[in-house]
Structure formats: structure tokens, C-alpha cells
Amino acid sequence: MFHWLEKNPFFFAVGVFLVIAFAGLIEILPNFAEASRPVVGLKPYTVLELAGKEVYKKDNCIACHSQLIRPFKSETDRYGQYSLSGEYAYDRPFLWGSKRTGPDLHRVGNYRSTDWHENHMWDPKSVVPQSIMPAYKHMFTNLADIDTAYAEALTVKKVFNTPYDAPNGTKLGTLDEGRAGALEEAKAIAADMKNQEVKDAVAAGKIPEIVALIAYLNRLK
């Protein structure tokens, strides 16, 4: 039979395709609906948090950081409660990472603060002298892309029924409301920061990347 296939390339290709295709179904499908259900109380990301997530993606923090706490005592002691599937229901894409050059960040919002992140992102060695993490000073001047974050929120609301604007949920509203909400949130964060340029920028209605990133990191709990 195999020799026959080798003489009939079309059927050979079909054969290969069938053999490789069905494993995927069994590997992915059975749990599909279950895994997309959020845990109780999980709120969609705010526009500012989404903009921060974009910064996290843009500067590719997953190169060094995971967001997945495995169920080992050593990890729950270090990072907190092990991760649950439903906590990631609004994560598109998932950001588990595959390498921990730096520590896990899935619950970093529980044990770090705005001012610490500010010091750390400006110069990691200033708070962790042996750190090998790069400084991200450009985030203090580059502005976050709030409109794209809003577009993302609106897209997931429309296409995937992510529950924005639900009672007690995350508010999205119109583009202008989205921008205003992000600025409001940014002001609260800037108030806890020390960098004067960042404070001035936010006061002037601009949102530097670092503010959005910190909103996102603080949300990781």
C-alpha cells in the first residue's frame, strides 16, 4: 500500500494530511467550551489595562516572564495561588510564556506597587542590584496607544461577547468615553508616581506607556 502511495502523490498527500490532522481535534476540542468560561467575578480589562497589555506585548516581556503559577508549593509560596483556567478567559492572546529568566508575573499586582514598578522599569538595578532585566526608560516618554486598546475592547465585545458595559462590570462606552475613562485611571496611577515628566504628561491629557503598563501589572492579581 505504501509503495502505491509513493507512486500516487495526490493520495500520498491526502494520507499524510489525515494522519496529522486528527490529532489536533482530539488535543484541542474536547475542552474548548469549558476552558473559555471565566471564573466568577472576573472583569474584562479596562481600556488602560489593555493599552498596558499592548505595551507588555510590544516590548515582549514574555521573553523572560511567565504568567502561569504551577500547582507546586514552591510556586504558590513564591507567587501566590496556582493559576486557574477561568482566570485567563479574557486573555487574547494568552501570555503564559515559556521561559522564566525573570519571575512569574501572574499575581505580581498582589505584592508590588506602582512606585516600585516605576523605579524598577526605569532602572531595575536600582531596586534589585543583581538584576539582569533591561531598563525600559523609553516607556516614560512613548505614549500608549489608547485608541487601539479601545478598538480591541470593542472588537472583543462585539465578536466574542466579552461582557463590557454589564452592570458592575468594566465600562467601555463610546470612544470618547473610553478615552476619558483611561485618562481618569491614568491620573490615579500618576498620583502614586514620582517622575515629574510623567505626571505633567498625564495632567496634560497624555498617557505615557509606563502608566498603562503599571495599570496592567497592578491588575495581575
Add this chain to the structure above:
Amino acid sequence: MNGLMIKALAFAAVLIIATVAVVNTMHIDLNDPVNMITMFGAVAIAFITTGVAVKYINQMKTDKSTGELVGERWDGIGEYRNELPSGWAFSFLGTIVWALWYFLAGYPLNAYSQIGEYNEETKAYNTKFEAAHANADAATLIAMGESVFLVQCAPCHGETGDGMSGKAQNFVNRISKDQVLAVIKNGSNQLGYAMGAMPPMLAQGADAETIATYVAGGMQGTAPAAFATCVACHGADGKGNNGTAPNIAAYDNTLISKVLVNGKKGAIGAMPSFKTRLTPVQEKAVAAYIQTIKG
């Protein structure tokens, strides 16, 4: 055994010995089952690869290629009709049998749960350590507290607890002048003391300055007159009237545990709450340790 094989196996052995040696310098417990299985896996990778590869490479020295060729040739390349190498075929079957075992008995399909395993592991830990240290003596608490401190607190407070040039609380001193001034100006309402909140603006201008200098200086010598405002709540010695208000003269267990539960936001910055992140014993231990930090 020929020279190539000896060299290859020696290389594998050196790699394994180096690994074990390095791991040992880090005080790793190789009796931990996970560590043990991992080392065993490393040994298997190193020796099976070098052993098998060199076995076949040796055949390039000793053997001759033989067999019946298939009819076709592709760009001059022929193929023999040789049988499967039996070692390969049997190993293949072996891995399939192992796979069935792993799937049905090792991590049984319907019975195994990683969360269940975690719960058991955690319980075992807790019985082992919590009980052993429930009534730990002072020296043990301090040693234990240091290890908790280095993992959980040092990223902000620095390895020596000096607050890293003003980025977090400096444990060498009780409190800085700026912090006291800020509290006098803004009041404070976050730590959960019985007395509740401290109102803002209890002192102003030069009074505030002298109070702050006195408190930050460790409350040495005679208290300035203006300090009388504070005595009502914090006591003449600043020790906080038996835990109804914070001790502003020195760290004590009550203060540290209140900060750990409630977190704190002040003149320096914000510290998150550590509620549920530390066990009661760890909390006691870290408090004991902080009180030993001196300049």
C-alpha cells in the same frame, strides 16, 4: 570497549558529575523525588545518546554495508531492503508499553488530579513544618524570619533592610523625618489600630518640625513641648499605649503585623498587603527579624 566509546561515555560521566557537583553546592536535596527523577533523566539522556550513537558510528569502522537493493534509483541513490534493526523495533514496542502504563497506572486517566496532588503535598509540608515551629524560640524565629525576608521583602526593602536609598522603609531607623512630617500633615488611616484614624494637621510649622526631628531622632533626650499633642495617643514613650496606636519609637510585632495585613501607603510609596501570603509563623518570624536590623 574501544577508545571512541570510552571517550564518549567519559564525556557523559563528566557532564553528570559536574551537574551533581554544581547542584550540591546549592544545597539541593537530591532525595526529593522530583529532583531524583530529573537527575535520573539527565543520566539517561547523556548515556543512552552517547552509547547508542557511538555504537553505530563504530560500525562504520568494522561493518560492511550489504543487502538487496530495491529496483528504483533516485538521482543515483539506491535503497536496501534490509530488515528493521531489532533493537530499534523492540525499544519502540517498549516505549508503547511504558506509555500505556504511564497513562493507566502512573497518572491514571480518570483518577489523577494535579490539584489533588498539590493539596496533599501542601498538607504534608504544613504538618511537617508548622507543627515543628509553632513554638519556635527567638533565635529560630530570627533565622527563619531572615529567610522569609530575603525572599519576600528584600526586593523592596533591600537585602540589608535599608530601604535602598529611600525606595521603601529603612529598617535601620524607626522612621524618617519626612515620613513623620507627612503623617502630621495628612493624618493616617490605614493600619487598623483600635484607636482608628489619626487626624491631619495636629501640629504645624516649627512645631511640626521639632516634633518630627525628635521622633525621627529616636526620641532621645527630653521631648519638645509640642510633642504633648502626640502623647495622648502614642504615649509619652511613643510606644503606642499598649498597641492602641502605632509604636513610633521602635518596631514592634503589632506594627509589623498590622502593616502586613493592611499594607501601607505613605510618604515613601506603597507597600501591598501580605495578608494570606505568609503563614502566622512566618509573620511572627519576619517581625522578629526586622527588630534585629540595626545600622
Add this chain to the structure above:
Amino acid sequence: MQSNAALEYDYTVAKLFTYTAILFGIIGMTVGTLIAAQLAFPELNYLIGEYGTFSRLRPLHTDVVIYGFMLSGIWATFYYVGQRVLKVSMAESKFLMFLGKFHFGLYFVGALAVVVSLLLGITQSKEYAEFEWPFDIVIVVIWVTWGLSIFGLIGIRREKSLYISLWYYIAAFLGVAMLYLFNNMAVPTYFASGGIGSILHSVSMYSGTNDALVQWWFGHNAVAFVFTVAIIAQIYYFLPKESGQAIYSYKLSLLSFWGLMFVYLWAGSHHLVWSTVPDWMQTMGTVFSVVLILPSWGSAINMLLTMKGEWNQLTENPLIKLMVLASTFYMLSTIEGPIQSIKSVNAIAHFTDWIPGHVHDGVLGWVGFMTMAALFHMAPRMFKKEIYSKKLIDIQFWVQTTGIVLYFTSMWIAGITQGMMWRAVDEYGNLMYSFIDTVAVLHPYYTIRAVAGLLYLVGFFIFAYNMVRTMTSAKKITEEPANRTPMAA
């Protein structure tokens, strides 16, 4: 049967891809060496502002070596081997020539665009699938073009039955096509939101755990079909051709091929062990990974047995040496990976440097050596010149082999140490090490790895130099050599 001599194969496209393999190899590995050095000496993060941090450059490294160096190598060899084992020349069909050139042209433009986009931080943040949707569409077109080339060439073949290498090229084509499409499914937010924000941005169709499953079903099998299947395609042609030996066993080829096809796809969840995917899916990833050892080793053993009795070729012909060592490194990574898949071992290995260690056993020892050996074999036949210097190949071989050994031993020790330190508890049951302790101990190993990378890179420059001199100033040959590649001392 036609006589071989009558047929002039057309290597235009193979040559073009040869150039890009060299070019992207240099770029990708230079960046690799830089990021390796950055982990040992973080000051190196600030050479080119925000574009030069480890995190921006890491995907540039992975994608340029995979989709630049490796794919160019795969396509260079395909456009060479395909014609020969099917016994047709591309020159016989204007359409195929056009497709081939179009394939290359679009690929080259696409590759440059992708490099720029990664530097700018335009990314989906999914490993090996970073490119945003417009680039993905271009990639799909490139891939379909390759498919048309494969089946077009097969359509006009003179050799009735497909040689083993073609089985693997076809599988690589189909596998990647399917995986890439599903993993990159995303909704462009600009259109869905009615024209707000960046036009390049998209959101993944899948979320959380589902996204993870799709990603690693892709990620693992991208490794399977690009790093493995397409490289096996090469060794099945170049080793017997260079040595003049017949393949040891058709049956072993057959079983290894279909075994690999069947088993590989199931193993993806070994990237998700101890994660939030259901226990049974994780276990499945583990068991299929271990079963995968034998179909993988089957090809390697078949290659080593093909060289039975040919010790003199091993010692005298550096290309044979490269390919035999490539098979050996292939064996190393395909037993290392399965063992790292075992749950207890993965608890230590996952997230540590042992994984990049495993990766580079495969990519440096297996992919890198095989690709370079293949290009060396092809060069005299494409350019009608002998290899410029055999001595340089020997030097390159030793420099790079030293590099690989240093790379994998350092990362092996670093990873195991780090994984165990994360778990270690002190006598009080508290974590023994703060995270930064586990970073600080790695400094010597990161330094060794940077040196290892530099050695491999130097070797690659020697390779590039040798190739360029072969193309430009080596001695002409008049007749195509049947087997052993001619080279000047």
C-alpha cells in the same frame, strides 16, 4: 529511462535561496550571540535604544534563524533536490520557473518587512507566530506558492515514485500550512471596530487556555515540520548522495516516516505540563513524546547505518563528518525532549535554561550542520566550481562543535540548577532562595553560553566566506562529480 547527462537542471531559484540562507544565518546568529551576551552583561541592552533590548531582539533572533536561515535552507535544497529526484528540470516549464522566482521574491520582501515589524514591536506575542495579520497573509501566499511548486514539479516528473526526501518535503508543506493557519486566526481590530486605532493590530480568535493549546499544538509541530521533517528531507538526499552509499533500509525509512507523522501531532501538550489544561491532555503529551523517540531515532539510525563500513569517508570528507554529527545531535535532542516531557522532569525543566539548551542541541547541531553540509554539497554543482577550501571546513567544524558542546553543557547545568533552586526549601520549610539568587548563580553559565555562541558564529562566518569564495574565485570544474564533493585543500 532518460539518461541523466542529457538533463540540465536549473538552479536559479536554489541559488537565490542559498544567498538568503547565508545572509539570514549571519543576521540571526549575530543577534543570537548578542542576546546571549546580554543575559551575561545587561549593559549590552542599550546599544540601539529601545530597539536593542533583549526582549525586542529575542523574537528577531528566533524568527530570523527559523524563517530566514532555516527556511531558506529548506527551499534552496528543495529547488535543488526536487528536480533531481523527480528527474525534471525547472527549465522545462516556464510556469514553474516563474513560480519559483515569485516564491523567492515575495519571500525576500516579506522577510525584510517582518524584520522591521519585529524591531518596531509589532507583534502578536505568540512564540514563532509573532507576525501581525497582514504579514501572515503574505506568508500564506508564500507558502501556497511553494506548494504549487512542489506539486507542479511532481506533476511533470519522470521518476514515477517519490523519493523519501519528497515525502518529507510534502509533509513539511502540509503540516506547516495547517498549523500556521489555525494558530494565526485573529480578528483585525481596525475593521471590527469600524476604523479605530492601528490597522496592524488584531486579537486572537482563542483565549487563555484554548489559545495556549492551539499555540503549542502549532509551536511543537512547527518544530516537528520545520526543524525536523524538512531537515530529514535533506539528510535522506545529501548523505547517500555525498557518500555514494545506498540507504540502509527502506522499511526503516517507511516506519520512521509514518510513525513520525502519526505520533508528532499528539505531543504538543508537553509544552503545557502542570498548566491549566486538563490532566489527561498533559499526560497524553508526555506519553506520545516518549513514544516519539523511536520514530525520530529511526531516521538517525538509518543514516548512521547507511555509512556502515565507510569509516574512511568519515575521517576524510568533512561533509560526511558534518552530517554524521548532525544525526548524532538529532538523536540527542530527540531523547532529551521526550525526557523533559515526563511530568516530574518537566516540573524542573520547564521555564529554565535547560529548554533553550535542548533547543540549541537541535538547531545548532542538527539543523545548522545539516543545512551547511547541504549547501556545501550543492555549491560546486550549482556554480560549477570546486569548494574553495577543505581546510576551512575542518576548522569550521571544530570551532562550531566546540561551540555546541559549550552551549548545551552550560545550559544543561544552568537549567537543572535553576529549576532545583526554585523548589529548594530551607530547614524551616521556607523557600531557600529569592528569585534573584537563582538569577545571580547563572552568570558564569550565561557567559560561557555567550562564548559558545560566538564560536558558532565565527564558524558560520568561516562557512559564509568559504561559500562566497567558492562562488567567486574557486577553480572551475567541468564535469559534475557523481558523489564526493570536490574541494581544494
